[in-house]
Amino acid sequence: MLLVSAAGTVVAGVSEIRVALAFGALIAVGEAVRVTLPGDREQAPISDAGALAYALLGPLRGLPTGHGVLQVVAVSGAAGLLGLGLNTLRGRAPDPDVLARRIITICFAAVCFQPLYNSGALDRLATHGAQYGLVLAAVAALAALCDVVLAAVLHRARTGRRFGPALRDELRALLGIGTAIGATGLVISLGAGEIGLWALPVFSAPLALTQLSFRRHSATWDxxxxxxxxxxxxxEVAGYTLPGHTRRVAALSRAIGRRLGMGERELLLLESAALMHDIGQLSLVEPVPGGATALLPAAEQRRIARLGSEVIRQAGVPPEVADCVRRQAEPYRCPDGSRDPGLPAASRIIRAANAYDDLCDDRGLARRLEVLEQLRLDTAREYDPRVVEALAQVSAGCRGQRTGR
Known part of the structure; x- marks a missing residue:
């Protein structure tokens, strides 16, 4: 798509080269200063807003413009590649999928707007300024939804996560910085119609400040x-658990949570709780053999979980994490056979993942299958059946990767 657009632009000639260079510079700089948000979600707000504004650019300082869809895609793509190159020089690995997603989104926005504007149809449809603004807002909203769907598809392809939960996460992200990106792109395109290219730095400044706040938030989260x-x-350092146990339980818990359709924030909290699920063992006078708390009496498991929760609360982590750790030792069903509706899903996941890692040893596949069958038998009381089945699927997937299937 980018090559075709570049070739078409060269053949037809670049329209308003000064304008193209100005928007290209904004997009390239925005790409070079992209930010990574919690959940390893990469965003280039200034670049995205600049590309959207160029796709929605109609008149410039009261005078009509003549660039079309091909030039919008060519300029946005070339500037984005330049920004990726700058990131590479700074030692940051580029993610071409993010740029490809933006190019497709911007192409969609340009296809929706530029033919209407260049043909004069928009002037006949939107005879007043308010109507023109509504048309731009509608195109920007459609482009945002297109980007959300593409992001969910990419996320599913990378992680194997179900499309529905991935789409919900992207929609939540859209309500955050995504809304600021769309609004800034819309304001730049409208402002350029009145004040010209000065609209680019003037209306990008608030978004730059917003990006700085997100960067600080991301640094705090890291x-x-x-x-x-x-x-x-x-x-592990104190010798209460085996090396790598907490990391394995955290990775397994996250994979189970993703399989069950948890959102990104839920997965982050689950990962934190799983990493600290054994902190309560530091209160023991003598370490548990092999650190296997799944083999302890139920009362002792609950005591360790409660003590761990108290330690975690003092560490300043979100209270949901401490609550998940406190309730990880509680069985799935109450003594009367009923379910406890207040038992967090993260606690149920950590309980099963911890038992699986505690009970498995180095005897290979046969032992792992035996443990899974034991967990299935215990779903009548101890473990959530859905969690155990998700654990079995995750475990099978890991075995398939190791054997090359």
């Missing part, structure tokens, strides 16, 4: 994750 990881290793 620090939090590092603190959680360091705290989680305390049980």
């Amino acid at each position: 620090t939090h994750r590092q603190s959680v990881a360091s705290l989680a290793r305390a049980t």
Whole structure:
């Protein structure tokens, strides 16, 4: 698509080259200063807003423009590649999928708007300024939905996660910085019609400040994750759990949560709780053999979980994490056979993942299948059947990757 657009633009000649260079510079700079949000979600707000504004650009300082769909795609794509190159020089690995998604989204927006504008049909449809603004807002909203669907498809292809939960996560993200991106792109295109290219720096400034706030939030979250990881290793360093146990349980829990359709925020909280699920063992006078809490009496498991929760609360982590750790030792069903509706899904997942890792050993596939069957038999009381089945699917997938299937 990018090559075809570039070739078409060269053949037809670049229209308003000064305007193209200005928008290209904004897109390239925005790509170079992209930010990674919690959940490893990459965003280039300034670049996205600049590309959207160029796709929706009609008159410039009261004068009509003549660039079309091909030039919008060519300029956005070339500037994005330049920004990726700058990121590479800074030692940051580029993600071409994100750029490809933006190009498709911008192409969609340009196809919706540019033919209407260049043919004069938009002037006949939107005879007043308010109507023109509504048309731009509608196209921007459609482009945002297109981007959400593409992002969910990419997320599903990368992680194997179900499309529905991935789409819900992307829609939630759209309500955050995605709304700011769309609004800024819309304002730049409208502002350029009145004040010209000065609209680019003037109306990009608020979004730049917003991006700075998101960057600080992301840095804070990274620090939090590092603190959680360091705290989680305390049980291994002290010899209470086997090396790698907490990381395996966290990875397994996250995979199960993704299989069950958890949202990104839920997965992040689940991962934190799983990393710290054994912190309560530090209160023991003598370590549990092999750190296998799944083999302890139920009362002792609950005591360790409660003590771990108290330690976690003092560490300043979200209260949901401490609650998940406290309730991880509670069985899925009450003594009367009923389910406890207040038992967090994360606690049920950690309970099954921890038992699986505690009970498996180095005897290979046969032992793992035996443990899974034991967990299935215990679903009458101890474990959530849906969690155990998801665990079995995740375990089968991991075995398939190891054997090359």
